[in-house]
Amino acid sequence: MSRLSGRVAIITGGARGQGASHAERLAREGAKVITGDVLDDAGEATAAQLRGEGLDVTYRHLDVTEPADWAAAVSSADRLDVLVNNAGIIHVNPLVEETLEAWNGLLAVNVTGTLLGMQAAIPALQRAGGGSIVNVASIFGVTGSEGYVAYTASKAAIIAMTKTAALEHAVDKIRVNAICPGGVSTPMNEDEPEGGVVPLTPLGRRAHVSEISGAVTYLASDDASFVTGTELIIDGGYLAR
Helix, strand or coil: CCCCCCCEEEEECCCCHHHHHHHHHHHHCCCEEEEEECCHHHHHHHHHHHHHCCCCEEEEECCCCCHHHHHHHHHCCCCCCEEEECCCCCCCECHHHCCHHHHHHHHHHHHHHHHHHHHHHHHHHHHCCCEEEEEECCHHHCCCCCCEHHHHHHHHHHHHHHHHHHHHHHHHCEEEEEEEECCECCCCCCCCCCCCCHHHCCCCCCECHHHHHHHHHHHHCHHHCCCCCCEEEECCCHHHC
16 A cells, blocks of 8 residues: 555544544555644654654644644644545534633634634645545534534634635645545444444444544545545435434
8 A cells, every 4th residue: 555655644533543543544555644733642652652663653732723833743744645634523402502702612623723724734744746635524513413513613614714715726836635434433423322323324333433534535545636625424314304
């Protein structure tokens, strides 16, 4: 596997879970990967483990809400070909109980963080002659979910920003796409019962993290050279109901 040989990728939220899986998958495809997160101990440990397996993965502190952190991350790479905006947070509040503090905090990471990442990465991608941006949205950016007003709003915003960025930067040969996972098995939900989205998912389970990473790798690679401005649904049939 060498679809990304010679390319450089930045992945946010790379300390664990989906971000760590994306980092491993892209690195196994030949990419030099820089992971960023605010969970520094976990991020360093994950990168060290992957380096121990012979993969080119480094970690740096990256708070996606801080433009200076973005500038430092991009400048640390000798070039940039792929950006995966994976960092995100979630909380549960019914609409009438949502607080401004909680709303602003979630949108700062999920929406502003994605915007700042694209703003920082696009000049570097332009210098490289093009590249790929993969923004992690959710099926709940396409449909609603009770109790998740801030989260659904943030993921819908990511899909809209993705389409706008794709239109603005097609001329630069920069492809911009979103992935929309359904339920995914990650450290954040591994202790939860198989409830929630699972009974409503025709395939009857959550996605394996590796299945989401496969989609990210596809969009990052030349296999998706004619794919831009789209949201790739990976939900086991949830939205087909």
